[in-house]
Amino acid sequence: MTDYFTFLGLSRKLGIDVQELDRRYRALSRQFHPDYFHNASPGERRVSLERSSYLNDAYRTLKNPITRIEYLLKLEVGSPQGSDDPQSDAAQLKHGTPLPGRKPPASLLEEVFALNEELGEIREMRDRGAAPEEWQARLERAQQPIEAKRIAHEAEIAALSSQWDAAIDRDAPLDHRHAILEALGDRFLERNYISNLLLGIERELGVEPSALGN
């Protein structure tokens, strides 16, 4: 089947008119949904199930801005999140070994290094039995530079997304488009790294995620 954008009759742009997406989704659901093929031939029933599933998957992926970008990267660059190792996306079934944790991207080394140092001290504080308010406040401060990075990334991703859409509109040459995607892919890798980092800290220190905000 065609890609999600084409399937929904959209160009491969990241700025999507959500109301238009909803409208198309409803119109296509009315075409494919298994409800309308109950008395049809099994061939048609199967096609209806396949198309309808694909439509739902497409809609879900494109509706969310994050998965939309991930999908575009996969579509244009081939592998998700800039990874070029075809094995890295295969998780292991039982009896395997877990994948090694990914190294921090170069642009984040400094912040991650500082954070780790600070985390060590916070852990010590906690283990010494310091009051939770005390070390939690410090943890929050320690996370601030990372949080600032995250916000900066969101802005960069938004800017790159607009650049991509402009490139599509004026039918820019391939190498120009690829440069945008590459930058977008890098930002995305970093973004995912940061999200995991923040989540990991909250989990390890047993802090309610909501207590720290995102």
Place this chain on the structure above:
Amino acid sequence: MSRVVGIDLGTTNSLVAYVNDGTPIVIRDDTGDGSDALVPSVVSVAPDGTVLVGREAERRLLTAADRTAYSIKRFMGKGREDVQGEAAHFPFRISGDDTGVVRIGLGDREYTPPEISAFVLRELKRRADAHFAALDDGRLGREETIGAVITVPAYFNDAQRTATRDAGRLAGLEILRIINEPTAASLAYGLDKRHAGLVAVYDFGGGTFDISILRIEDGVFQVLSTNGDTHLGGDDIDQLFTARVLEDLERGGAAVSHDGEFVQTVRTSVIRAKHELSNHEEAEIAVSRVATGGPDGQGRLNPQHQPYRMRLTRAAFEEAIAPIVERTLGPCRQALADAGIEPSQIDDVVLVGGSTRIPMVRRKVEALFGRAPHTGLNPDEVVALGAALQADILATGNRELLLLDVTPLSLGIETMGGVVSKIISRNSTIPATGGELFTTGVDDQTAVDIHVLQGERELVADNRSLARFKLRGIPPMPAGLPRVQVRFQIDANGILSVTARELRTGVEQVVEVKPSYGLTDEEVERMLVESFEHAEADVAARLLIDARNEAESVISATEKQLRSPDFADIERTELTPDESRKIRAVVSGLKMVLGSSDRETIQKWTQALNEATRHLAEVTMNRAVRAALAGRNVDAL
């Protein structure tokens, strides 16, 4: 099949409805106590083997408690281990067989929960048959089957859905679809199409609680999120007060809690008081009957043989049930969060289920959503009415209304370290697919275990195990080299099938996920044969009729395509001459064998026609899509 119905198979009551001239109506019983829509979901087996259902069975709760099953919905799709904790609350025997399937003992026979539910469904089918026969003035032929949409709580898992489908098959119904109760209710609520916007359906029934958040627009009912608890309902309130009364009595020296009939007497009185408190400030739990189940047949209520009375004010009642009602609010908040919606954005709150008659429940719902809930619908009937509408859509293909529902729980498989890898997330619109690539961890591993799980937790042990199977025949390769593609498909009933395939070699296995505590197809067939309404010959005849019906519908669908105005163009531009010749040849072939009584031949030709028309079906669908995207009027297609 000419008639279709919607069935609400409830924990406490069940009912059946159908659509007449576009309006859904409940089929009422005209013989029994007045005109009654509700069939109590109670089944009683008399010593001579006679099975009683509904009101008659309900009366036997007090006289033959150990032979009378109620609240069976709580056991659907459950394993023995799941129900151990509460088995003691029920006066009938609850056990399990070697495979872990729950068995309910009534008299000297054991039944699975789907078999007991099938008795209730058969009673509803009888009601519908009688109703339609009267309408048709007896013209309803013997070969007519009834197609049914059956509702389940939105938060039912795969095993519970499959058990419900099995119950329907055992009752001799053609199951058109399993749909979610709150979604069905929204369909009945939004029918008049003035309704658009965000709707919350709060469904608090006898045994289960569901919350669904929907967006209704252009006649499309899109479920955004759902949550709930399949073990939370009015039953819990009844149990709470029944236990209180029994404790009270035992403190007074009466040994009553193991006397099933006496316990039922108390429960009945508790329920009466609960209902009264919805309209009055005060009620009384009164037990005048004396327990008779003692070993010497003597009364055991209390030494004085005084009737028992407990006065209950609404305030005291509410204080006691507050923790139960409170448990419904967490799922509501989660559903709102999953839909990305603030409570204040909800345009209307719809109440479903008998427990929403409790004033405190209404107050709590109003406080949470900041608006008074919509109470214009009969909370007992709205689910069946919606199911009837859905049955009508399926039967007629009417595209005015469309339900887009979601899967309530995430689905995944077990990976290294007992961790679940999610393949389809909760609240994904169904039908849905998902897939992931896996590899081996040991050199020369020739088989991988695929363990399918349902639930939100990270660790395998905390989720519901749905099924296990092995993908074998992987050629020996170094660890990490094989590429095992696991694909999940959830159909429009919310039921899952799983395919695993090794990409380097093409070794493939497809598994219709049969839940760990479910019945196999063979068991269902055997039960059909065993059930006293079906002699073996009947079953064979029935299967032949099914095969013929299927063949006829395939022929008619194909001929409709061949006659359509677009077909000449399709034939010219997109089909090879061979393809269209073959379709016509297989149609005539199938027509020739249709009259024979050889079921297998009919099925073989039907299958051949399916294959011959597969490409045509795709082409037709593609054209429809191009037209839809080009902005042509959808209704014109």
